Amino acid sequence: MTRTTTQPPIPAPPPSDEVCALHAERMRAQLAEIWGKPVRKLPRGMDLLQTMYNTTSSQDLTEARIPYFLNLCARNAAAYRTPETLVAPHSMGQRLINHPFLSGAPIHATNLEATALVPDGLVYFPTPIQLDDLHPLYGLAWHMTGSGRDLTLDIETVTTTQLIPTRLPPLLAATTKLPRTLYCPNSVVTLHQHILSRHSNPAPFGAPDPAAVLALLLAFWDLRPPTPAPDTADDAGEHLVHVPNLTTPDHNTPPRGRQNKGATPTPPKRAIRIIHEPAHTPATSPHPTATDSTGAKWKEDTLRWEVGERWQNRCPNPHQHRAIIEAGGECTPVLVRVKPHTNGPRGRATDSRRTVRIIPDRT
Template identity: 50%
Template sequence: MIDVYRDLCASAGAAFRASEVWLAPHSMADQLATHPLVNQDYVLIDTLEDIAPARDGFVYFPRPIRLNDLHPMYGLAWHMQLTGEDLAFSAETITDTRLIPTRLPPQLANSIRLPLAPYCPNSLTTHVYGKLVSYGNPDPFGAPDAATVLALVLAFWDLRAPMARNAEDPGDPSEDEDTVSVVQQDGPLPGTKKSAHGRKNKRSTQSGPKRRIRVIRESPYLPARAPDTREDGPAATEAGAMAPEPIPQPSWKDETLRWEVSMKFQNRCPNPHQHRAIIEAGGECKPTKVPVKAHFNGPKGRDVDPRRTVRIVPDRS
C-alpha cells in the first residue's frame, strides 16, 4: 500500500509541474459551494475525458471554498492517466499549511514536520475501474470525503466547460479568460551559480522556464441583476406593490479627490515581493526608514480635498 501511495504522489507531482493552471475569480468559490453537484446525495460520472477542460489541471481560489467545518480549500488539482476503460483519475484538495496540525493529536501535531510552502495538499482521491477511494484518514486533516472532492472537481469542470474555449485551437483561452506567463522557478537555473562580475556571465542568472496561467475574469460569475422591466415607472409586483428603487453603489473612481501628503519618513519592507514567504517560513523582515517626498495622491485632474478623502470601496462580502 505504501508503494502504491508513493507512485500516486510521484505521478501527482509530475502533473503539478505540467498541468494547465487557472486562477479563479473571488465569486467562483461561493458558486462551487452551492453547486448542485456538491449538494446532492450522489454524483453521476459520464466519460471523464470528454468533460474535462484538461487532463492535468490545477485551479487556485483567492477566496477559498468553505464547506461546513472543513479546512478552507485554496486549490483543486486533478490528474489523468491512460485512456478509455483503463483511465485512472486522481484529485487533490489544497489548503493552508498552517491549518494541518490543528486537528491532529497534540503529540503528533508537535512532532509533525510541515512543508515551508504556504499551501499543501490535505486529501488524495482516486477513481479507478469504477471505484472511488480516498487515501488516508481525511478527518484529522480537515479534508472533504472522496465523493465531495470528486463533486467539487466536476462542478469546476461544469463552470469551465471545454466548449467555452476556442474549438479551432484548444490552446487559446476563451473570451472569459486572460493569459499571463510567470517564471516557474525563482533565481538562477539549477547547476548555475550567481556571478560576481555583473554582466560578464549573463547565462548564469537567466530566469527559468515560464508557465502560462489562465486568469478567469470575474464578470461572468458575478450574480446578474434583475432585469429592469419599467416603462414609465417601477414594475409592480404580483401583489400590486411597487418594487423599491435600487440603491446606487458608491464608486471611488467618481467620488475620490486628491489629497496632499507632506514630506515624511515611512517604515518600508526591504523585500516587499518576498515578504509573505519570508514571514511564513519563520524569517524576519526588519523595516527600514525611507524618505517620502511631498506629493499628491489620488486620481490626476481632480480637485484637492483638505479632508484627505480616501477611495470608496464597495462592500462585496
C-alpha cells in the same frame, strides 16, 4: 468632552491578476516540491501519506503499501511539473458551493476524458472555498493517467499547512512531519474503474469527504467548460498572465567568463490562465424543469446517450464568428474530429440504445 467617532477601516482592494498568478505559481511549485523533492531518499509527501494512512487504518504504513505510495508521489510530482494552472474569480467559490452537484443532485462520472479541461490541472482560489466548518480550500488539483477503463483520476484539495495539525489527535500531530510550505494537500482521492477511494480519514484533516471532493471537481469543470481554442484571450472569458517559473533547475546565474561575458539569459516564464469574474456560469440549472424557458428544453423521460467519434464541419473561429459575420466577413467551415462524448440533460442516466435526440414539445 467631545466624542470622536471611529471611522470604519477602508477595505483593502482585491489583489491584481498578476499577484494572483504569482500565488498560483507559488502553490504549484510548493506542491511539486512536496511530492517530488527527496528528503533522506524519500519524497516529503511520504510523511504526509503515512499520517493519512494512520488515520485510516490506525496502524503504521506496511511494506506492501510503500511501493504504491511511492508511485503516487512520483505520479503527482510529474503532474505538477507541467499542469494547466488557473486562477478562479473571487465569486467562484460560492458558486461551487451552490452548484447542484453539491446540493444532492445525482452525479454521473462518465467519460471523464472528454469532460476534463486538461489531464493535469491546478486551480487557485484567491477567495477560498469554505464548506461548513472544514478547513478553507485554496486549491483543487487533478491528475489523470491511462485511458478508457484503465483511467485513474487523482484529486487533491489544498489548504494552508498551519491548519492541518489543528484537528489531528495530539499524539499524531506531534509526530507528523509536515512540509515547510504555505500550502499543503489535506486530502487525496482516487477514482479508478468507477471506484472512489480515499487515502485518509477526512475529518481529522478538515477535508471534505471523497464524494464532495469529486463533486467539487465536476462542478468546476461544469462552470468552466473546455474551450476549443485554449490560447485565445478575452473572447473566451479568460486571459493569460506570464510569471517567472519558480522550479526551473537551469534558472541560475551563469559563470561570467570571457566567452559569455554580458550574456543575460531570459528567465523562463509560465503561463497562468486568469478566469474572468462573470465569464462562466453553471451549465446545469439548479432546478431543471421541462418547461424552463432559459435553458435546454428536455422531456422528463429524456436520458443521456453516447456519441462515438466522428468528423463534423465546424467554424474555425467559434468565439469571433458573430463579429466576423456582422463585419461582412465569412467563416469557411473546416473538418474537425469530434471525440466520443455523451449528449443529453446532465444528471440523468445513460441509455445505450438511444441514438437520436428526443425533440421536446414546444410551447
